[in-house]
Amino acid sequence: MSESVAKSGHPKGLWVLFGTEMWERFNFYGMRAILTLFLVNSLMMKEEDASLIYGGFLGLCYLTPMLGGFISDRFFGNRNCILLGGLMMAIGQFLLFISASVFGNNISLATILMWSALGIIVFGNGFFKPNISSMVGSLYPKQEKSKLDTAFTIFYMGINLGAFLGQLICPIVGDVKVDGIRDIHAFKWGFLAASVAMLIGTVVFYVLKDKYVVTPEGKELGGLPSKNDTSDYEEGESQKAVFSKNALIGAVVAFIGLGLMFHYVVGQNFIYSLIYASGLSLAGLIISDTSLTKVERDRILVIYIVAFFVIFFWAAFEQAGSSLTFIADNQTDRNFFGYNMPPSMVQIFNGLFVVAFAVPFSMLWDYLRSKDREPISPVKQAVGLGLIALSYFIIAYNVKDLGNDGFLAIKWLILLYLIQTCAELCLSPIGLSLVGKLSPKRFSSLLYGVFFLSNASGYALAGTLGSILPATGDKFNKAKELGIDLQAVLDKTVTLTAEQVALLEQNQISTSNP
Ligand code: GLN
Secondary structure, three states: OOOOEOOOOOEHHHHHHHHHHHHHHHHHHHHHHHHHHHHHHOOOOOHHHHHHHHHHHHHHHOOHHHHHHHHHHHHHHHHHHHHHHHHHHHHHHHHHHHHHHHOOOOHHHHHHHHHHHHHHHHHHHHHHHHHHHHHHHHOOOHHHHHHHHHHHHHHHHHHHHHHHHHHHHHHHHHOOEEOOEEOOOOHHHHHHHHHHHHHHHHHHHHHHHHHHOEOOOOOEOOOOOOOOOOOOOOOOOOOOOOOOHHHHHHHHHHHHHHHHHHHHHOOOOHHHHHHHHHHHHHHHHHHOOOOOOHHHHHHHHHHHHHHHHHHHHHHHHHHHHOHHHHHHHHOEEOEEOOEEOOHHHHHHHHHHHHHHHHHHHHHHHHHHHHOOOOOOHHHHHHHHHHHHHHHHHHHHHHHOOOOOOOOEEHHHHHHHHHHHHHHHHHHHHHHHHHHHHHOOHHHHHHHHHHHHHHHHHHHHHHHHHHHHOOOOOOHHHHHHHOOOOHHHHHOOOOOOOHHHHHHHHHOOOOOOOO
C-alpha cells in the first residue's frame, strides 16, 4: 500500500480535504445561523428584508462557483483557489465581526461593512467550494473511481460535522439572551468564531496539502492547470466545449432579455433576476450546441428536469436560516431537556442528523442494490421532494392555531429537521452524482454550473418565500405591539410623545433608518 493511502483504503488526502471542508462549513453555517438575527436586531432591518438579503447572499454563493471553477481551470489551479477562497472568507467574517462591533456607534458604517463582508464571502465561497469538491474526485485514479460514492459520503459527513459545530459554537457565543432580553452586541463573537474557524481550515490545508493531497505516485494534485492533460477522456472524445459565435451571442441576448423580464415583469430584485437569467441562458446555450448527439441531448434534458425540481427543494430547505429561525426566535418554546436553546441553534439538528444517518443511508442503498431493488435516482429525488413537503405540512398543522402569542413546541422543529435530513440524503448527494454520470465530459463543468445555478435559484426563491411570512420579531412589529406605527415615524408623518420615545428606548427600538 502506498504511503498516501490510509488503512481505510481511501487516500489520506481525503481526510485533509475532509478537515478543510469541515472548518469551512463551520464558518459558513455558523454565520448563516446568526446572520438574519444580526440584521434584524442590530442593524434594525425588517425581517422581510433580512430574508431577501439572506436568499440573495446564499444564491450568489452558488453563482460564483462558476467563476471560481473557470479561474481555477484556466489560471490558478484548485489548490491556490482553495487558499484564496479560504482567506477571503476569513476576511469577510472578520469584517462582519467589525460591523457587529461598531453598529452601536455608527450604524451606516456597520451597514457598509456588512455589505462588503457578504460580497467578499460570496467570492471567497466561489473560489473555495467547486475546487474542494473537484479535488475529492481527482484523488482517485480512473481504476478507483468506484470508491467515489463512499468518498463523497465521507466528505458529506465532513460538511455536516462542520455545519453542526458552527451551529453549536456561533449561537453559544453570538446569540445571547440575558433574562429574556437579547444582547444585541454579542453577535460579533459568533462572526469572530466563524472567521477563526476559516483561518484554521486554510492553515490546515496549506500545511498538509503537499504531503497528502497527492497522486498514489506522490505527484502534486490540483496544481496549476496543465494545457495538455487529457488523462480523463476516452480516446477520440472531443475534449472542449466550443460554442459557435452565434450561440454565444444568442446566450448573451437571452441573458439580458430574461434578466430584464425577471426584474421588470416578474418584479424580482436585481440579484435574483441575475441568478435566474444566468441559469436559464447557460442551460439554453449548452442544449443548443450542435455537436451534441441525440443521446447526449436526452441525458442533458434529464439533468435539466432534475435541476428544475431541485430549485423547489432548496427553496423549502433554506427556510432554516430565515423564516424557521424567526419562528424559533419569536414563537417557539425552545426548552430542550432543560436547556433553553438559542433560536439560531435550532438549525443544528440538520447537521447532527446528517452525520448520524449518512452512513446508514448509503448502506441502505448498497443493500437494495445487492437485491437489485435500488430505486433509480429520479425516484430517490421524488421521495426527497415528497418528504420535504411532508415536513412543512406537519409544521403548518402545528402553527395554524398559534396566533400572535402562542408557542410552538421545539419537538416539532426537531421533527421537521429530521424529515428534511432524510429528504436531503435522498436528493442532494444523488443529484450531484447524477450530473457526473449523465454529462458528456466536455460539458461536465458547465453542467455542474447549471446544477449549482438551480441551487442558487432555489436560494433566491427561499428568500422570496421567507419574506412573505408575517413578521413578528422585527422592530416594526415590536413597535406595533407598543401601539406605535414606526414606519409613519420614519416617514415623519407622525411625531412621538416623550413617553413613547422612552417606551421605544426601553425596548431597544431605534427610530432611525439603518
Ligand atoms: N449542505 C451541503 C453543503 O453545504 C449541500 C448544499 C447544496 O448542495 N446546496 O455543501
